[in-house]
Amino acid sequence: MSRATENGLKPMDNCVVCKKLSSLKCSNCVKVFYCSVEHQRGDWKRHKRECRPFEVASNEKYGRYLIASRDIKAGEILLKESPLVRGPSQITCPVCIRCLQGIEETDINNDQVCSQCGWPICFECTNDKRVLRIQHDECAITVARGAKFSLQNYFNPHPTYQCLTVLRCLLLKEHSPDKWNKLIQLESHCDQRRGSPQWCNDREGVARFIPRFFKCPGRWDENEILKVAGIVQINGHEVPLTDPPHVAIFDQASLVEHSCSPNLTKSFTSKADLVFWAPNPIKKGEHLSICYSDALFGTANRQNHLLQTKMFRCDCLRCSDVTEFGTYFSAIKCRQNSADNCTGLLLPENSNQWDGVWKCNTCDRTVEPLYVRSILDRAARDLESLEKDSEKQLTKFIEHYSKLLSPNHYYICDAELTLSQAIGAGEARNLQQISDEQLQRKIDLCEKLLKVFNVLTAAESRCLGALHFELHAALAELGRRGMQNKDNCCRKIIEDSLKNAVETVRLLGHEPAELSEGLIANQTKANIEGLKLILASTAPSDI
Incomplete structure (x- = not known):
């Protein structure tokens, strides 16, 4: 709970539970009033679905977008959201229709497919009864066409997969109306896309293919399919938890606008939920943004990428x-x-x-x-x-x-x-084997790049976190060599290594263990304890 003030006066509103006038607000979203802690706790089950430290705004330039409704501290999670729909990338080699992982050679040899529709299923999903109880979205419509899907080539991008994510979106209209209503409100840029190479490809490769292949003419008209294809293109997030990565579409996350120097960073949980968090403080009223392109591209390359994929400059x-x-x-x-x-x-x-x-x-x-x-x-x-x-x-x-x-x-x-x-990677990744000159070169490179990237895009947590890790490891090795040589400066070097290790964990701590960044964060946590022991057990005069 927090007591907010405005021009020295306490704003008042009715408690959402008992309607009693109160000046006590929910400290997270600062939008809802309660007269007591008891009423706030009792209302949490309902309120938690809408308790967010931001609000939706709109204008002609950006459409709908999000602004911070209060000051946000560094490290705060602003949004954690499950996808409306997940599916394969438009250009992909065959993947398991359930978990979206690439099909392994063992799956091919064992001819792992859905017994009803023929779509490929990986060995792990075939043997997981919990997964098999859930019918995948395209099963019924494939069965209804009167012939199973038959996949002959497992090693090259397959054209039929091009339509699957769009198809899963269309099927929401029939079996998940709530999700469909959220999805169809997302931006599609249909007018801007019309006539473009991507639009022509979607028209021929998706809008006309779906009714023909699944033998369901009239179930969806061409314009509706093209609109959904546009929504997928404009709002799809690449999820790197599978190999190859798959695509997911989210509701509120799609309202976060683009900036090439954003103030939010994006992570995923092990369950493929999306997490937006703030690496640095954000002031109340600031627009919330992520980078839709690669923040480490040059301007011309970012502009071209955004124009081709997101249809805006x-x-x-x-x-x-x-x-x-x-x-x-x-x-x-x-x-x-x-x-x-x-x-x-x-x-x-x-x-x-x-x-x-x-x-x-x-x-x-x-x-x-x-x-x-x-x-x-x-x-x-x-x-x-x-x-x-x-x-x-x-x-x-x-x-x-x-x-x-x-x-x-x-x-x-x-x-x-x-x-x-x-530098210092090799097969064994052993910094102890490199020369002093190489070690210093590694340190200099990390320090230079951190300085540049923090100016350009201070929310690029994965890249910055990886650099802090490399710098931490190099400084730790430099400190070790200094201790052997009784260098008086090496305690300061080890302290700097510890600072970079702590920053590594701060920046990569939201990354799941399935990704290399998550593994780095876990390794660094152990390294931190080791560095603390060295500093605690060694007096400054001993180094």
């Missing part, structure tokens, strides 16, 4: 600033070999013209788009061809393209991020 604060908050994350160098040795950086003059002329911020030299594209395309190809565990190749790439790209360019940072993880 982003104008967030980061996208409106060509310098990307002074990091120059997308800039290239001006005159690398010129006589005047200009140290300026080239960027578009306007944030809306990344495919136009670029201008130097020092000497005003301009270059044509073809020049910029030639450098970036070559860098992309070279980066893609690198062996990700090769320190030599990664170092050579960084040295070469540092002559052409800004120090914080996204291709440089990408290679540096990979290198920071590759």
